[in-house]
Amino acid sequence: xxxxxxxxxxxxxxxxxxxxxxxxxxxxxxxxxxxxxxxxxxxxxxxxxxxxxxxxxxxxxxxxxxxxxxxxxxxxxxxxxxxxxxxxxxxxxxxxxxxxxxxxxxxxxxxxxxxxxxxxxxxxxxxxxxxxxxxxxxxxxxxxxxxxxxxxxxxxxxxxxxxxxxxxxxxxxxxxxxxxxxxxxxxxxxxxxxxxxxxxxxx
Amino acid sequence: xxxxxxxxxxxxxxxxxxxxxxxxxxxxxxxxxxxxxxxxxxxxxxxxxxxxxxxxxxxxxxxxxxxxxxxxxxxxxxxxxxxxxxxxxxxxxxxxxxxxxxxxxxxxxxxxxxxxxxxxxxxxxxxxxxxxxxxxxxxxxxxxxxxxxxxxxxxxxxxxxxxxxxxxxxxxxxxxxxxxxxxxxxxxxxxxxxxxxxxxxxxxxxxxxxxxxxxxxxxxxxxxxxxxxxxxxxxxxxxxxxxxxxxxxxxxxxxxxxxxxxxxxxxxxxxxxxxxxxxxxxxxxxxxxxxxxxxxxx
Numbered sequence: 001x002x003x004x005x006x007x008x009x010x011x012x013x014x015x016x017x018x019x020x021x022x023x024x025x026x027x028x029x030x031x032x033x034x035x036x037x038x039x040x041x042x043x044x045x046x047x048x049x050x051x052x053x054x055x056x057x058x059x060x061x062x063x064x065x066x067x068x069x070x071x072x073x074x075x076x077x078x079x080x081x082x083x084x085x086x087x088x089x090x091x092x093x094x095x096x097x098x099x100x101x102x103x104x105x106x107x108x109x110x111x112x113x114x115x116x117x118x119x120x121x122x123x124x125x126x127x128x129x130x131x132x133x134x135x136x137x138x139x140x141x142x143x144x145x146x147x148x149x150x151x152x153x154x155x156x157x158x159x160x161x162x163x164x165x166x167x168x169x170x171x172x173x174x175x176x177x178x179x180x181x182x183x184x185x186x187x188x189x190x191x192x193x194x195x196x197x198x199x200x201x202x203x
Numbered sequence: 204x205x206x207x208x209x210x211x212x213x214x215x216x217x218x219x220x221x222x223x224x225x226x227x228x229x230x231x232x233x234x235x236x237x238x239x240x241x242x243x244x245x246x247x248x249x250x251x252x253x254x255x256x257x258x259x260x261x262x263x264x265x266x267x268x269x270x271x272x273x274x275x276x277x278x279x280x281x282x283x284x285x286x287x288x289x290x291x292x293x294x295x296x297x298x299x300x301x302x303x304x305x306x307x308x309x310x311x312x313x314x315x316x317x318x319x320x321x322x323x324x325x326x327x328x329x330x331x332x333x334x335x336x337x338x339x340x341x342x343x344x345x346x347x348x349x350x351x352x353x354x355x356x357x358x359x360x361x362x363x364x365x366x367x368x369x370x371x372x373x374x375x376x377x378x379x380x381x382x383x384x385x386x387x388x389x390x391x392x393x394x395x396x397x398x399x400x401x402x403x404x405x406x407x408x409x410x411x412x413x414x415x416x417x418x419x420x421x422x423x424x425x426x427x428x429x430x431x432x433x434x435x436x437x438x439x440x441x442x443x444x445x446x447x448x449x450x451x452x453x454x455x456x457x458x459x460x461x462x463x464x465x466x467x468x469x470x471x472x473x474x475x476x477x478x479x480x481x482x483x484x485x486x487x488x489x490x491x492x493x494x495x496x497x498x499x500x501x
Contacts, residue, residue, distance in 0.1 A: 061208065062252050063248060065240060084241075085241050086303070086304075086306065086307055089304065092306055095309075098280075099309060100309050100310050101306045104236045104237050104241070104307075104310060105240070105310065106210070106233060106236060106252065108210045109212070109233065109256055109257075153305065174304050174305070175303065175305055176304075
């Protein structure tokens with residue numbers, strides 16, 4: 001009996017997914033067609049942008065968020081959906097090197113912009129960047145859910161200011177909430193990269 | 204309409220004018236999206252969303268001798284980092300620095316703060332205190348300039364009509380070399396906190412005589428819209444700055460909170476908290492120590 005009901009639940013879930021997808025496709029088609037009626041020239045029928053150094057193009061409904069766009073259409077699932085309201089920072093990406101909450105940006109707004117996600121930080125040979133490695137070395141990761149946002153927010157800070165002090169690091173990460181590490185090792189990890197000249201030894 | 208949403212990314216004001224003039228449905232402008240995107244998830248959707256976040260014509264800070272002009276789509280991070288603004292209007296810089304997080308400040312804009320008219324909006328009491336003028340491009344292609352109170356009319360309410368766009372905020376630079384100003388905020392944590400209470404203060408202060416000639420004080424988050432506090436201003440106007448003034452200032456602040464939110468649960472702490480905020484502002488403005496009323500200086 002129990003097994004039966006869980007199969008039902010599974011089926012319903014599956015049906016709702018199919019429903020979602022087909023609705024989404026209809027929606028897309030309409031939006032694209034209707035855009036042509038707008039009296040303004042240059043309205044995009046698709047979004048062209050640069051993601052982690054590569055040009056790409058996609059269409060999306062006007063109300064699709066950048067989080068949904070990057071995760072669902074481009075498969076960049078490193079960034080996470082947390083609160084969906086700009087409070088937690090799990091969805092942080094860089095737009096033209098500036099950290100933003102991708103849940104509060106609509107995908108069509110990033111036309112022509114440069115997006116950096118956690119997938120774009122690794123070195124050309126596939127090894128982790130110094131910042132990513134520092135998070136591992138300093139034990140800054142526990143469950144890991146907030147970490148892509150933490151790393152990207154830190155990357156945004158370091159691109160502006162290569163030698164931030166503790167206060168600057170804390171302020172830069174104030175928009176990223178972690179429920180398990182207690183933040184200290186995260187701050188140490190960022191600090192180690194920031195002051196790479198006089199590097200502290202991980203505990 | 205049908206619930207299908209169109210989008211547009213104009214580069215020029217002229218393109219917006221052409222776009223909204225011929226459009227019959229509901230129009231939303233988006234810049235930072237920090238309020239709009241959440242509203243899209245929850246509530247009725249507009250028929251057309253126009254992105255103004257990339258419009259250079261709406262992203263500027265220009266200071267001349269008697270006013271500062273700020274484009275409506277100027278992000279708060281730009282305000283927070285602008286040296287000349289910090290020198291001329293520290294109250295605005297201090298408010299911008301304290302909004303949200305880096306991620307929020309990189310997107311949220313001064314015009315969006317006005318258009319959303321949320322009670323905790325940190326820039327709102329500042330803009331009212333500074334007696335800003337708000338330039339609005341109306342859908343009928345006319346431009347009007349209105350006072351803060353004419354635009355922000357209630358809790359989340361503005362006088363902006365469908366398709367109307369805030370284009371520019373002009374802040375008069377009053378009181379010449381005597382101008383001092385400061386902002387203070389109480390939230391549940393230092394960063395990324397919605398204001399529970401905030402205060403903006405602008406004064407004409409004769410430093411050689413240690414005398415306040417004139418003053419404007421506005422409180423936020425103790426009502427649907429920012430509230431000017433004339434009863435508190437009266438306690439400070441025309442007086443020498445000393446501990447007696449501080450005592451009267453803090454007591455007047457508490458009385459003003461009592462009058463603004465009688466019987467509200469938050470009244471119990473806000474009537475005390477506002478005194479701490481008042482002390483912080485005095486310290487920030489006059490760079491010297493004041494104590495709580497009735498406390499002897501050690």
